[in-house]
Amino acid sequence: MIIAQLSDPHLQPHGVLYQGVADSNGMFRTAVEQINRLTPRPDLVLLSGDVVDGGTMAEYAVARELLGELQPPLLLIPGNHDEREAFRSSFAHHDYLPATGPLHFNVRDRGPVRVIGLDVTIPGHHHGDMDDAAAAWLEEALASEPARPTIIMMHQHPFLSGIPYIDEYCCRRGERLAAIVGKYPAVERIVCGHIHRFMQLRFGGTLLCTAPSTTTAIALRLQPDAVPASHIEPPAFLLHHWTAGRDLITHTVPIGTFAGPFPFA
Template structure:
């Protein structure tokens, strides 16, 4: 099974640019089109949050239009801190796995790899947290299929990256989450968005992958006094390839036109 992970498109109303600078809608359309150029078509797209920038219904209408216009690959969407929970629920009312009230946790068990999403968002805040009720839901959900390979989706990374202006917005107080995940070794990956960069970390007995954004890239600055900064590009996505014999391998796939291909490897 091949799973494509797109994250943080920050779609705006038609004609409006993200942060007044970037045509995030066009870049999201390009990211979706990119998946159709791959030599193996993904079986599923997962969208790991911040689908829109302000949580407005008009932004969600544009997300749905872009998804309908550019891809026929099945997809699953989860919310990020820039999404508004009830507007998200209304926009994706036809995503049958979404609960009708409360946090937007869900589980999809229709594929060779199980997809579990935990809503780590705190309405009105940029950082994340997984409370006791969410931990209990996650434990019970994972316990129902202890032998099936599972991807856990979480918008906020549960670790320190070393980038000061990102670490202030991570998933806070993650010890309880770590304990639950560690108790369920079938979790092959924890897939996150939020940070607009690709990062890897060994955590809770598994691997956490953060996806690049389909729009801006947040700058890699490790000085503790570094000021927030972003650049436009390179946009990218992650591809997670599951094989029942060889397990899971994750790749970064850059989006754009590049020189080549040349006949060597």
């Protein structure tokens, strides 16, 4: 099973640049076109939050338009820049999304790998939280099929990355998530967005990785007093490749057109 993961497009109304500098809509369309051209085509696409930048209905109209061009099926969760109820109404045709409350989901009919969407966002705030309700929901979801290969998708990262100005907005009480996941060895990967960079670490007895943004990259500044900054670096997405009897492999795929292919390896 091949699963592409897009993240943090921060889509804008038509004609508006993200932060006044980046054509996030055009960059996301390029990402969608590249995924559509992949051979073999992914079985599923995940979008791990911050679909839009301001949570407005005008932005969600653009998101529906651009995502309508995506050929593989899609699962998506909100991020801190999304507005929960506008997100819910805009993607009401995604029948796996609940009608009320946090936008958790437990999707088991898209292939051999189950995908759990864990909505740790807090409306009106930029950080996330593994609160009592989220912990109880996740425990029940994992226990429903404890041996099923599973990917957990969330937005905010539940660990400290070392970049101080993004860690301020991490998912708090991540140790609760690690404790729950540690009881279920069939969790192949926890995947996040939010951090606008690729990172990977051991977490809760499995691997956790964050996806790059399809627009800007948060600057990799590890000084405790670092000033917030971003760059327009080459955007990318992740490609998760699962095969029965083998481990799940995650690839980072740059978005764009590059020289080649050349007849050597």
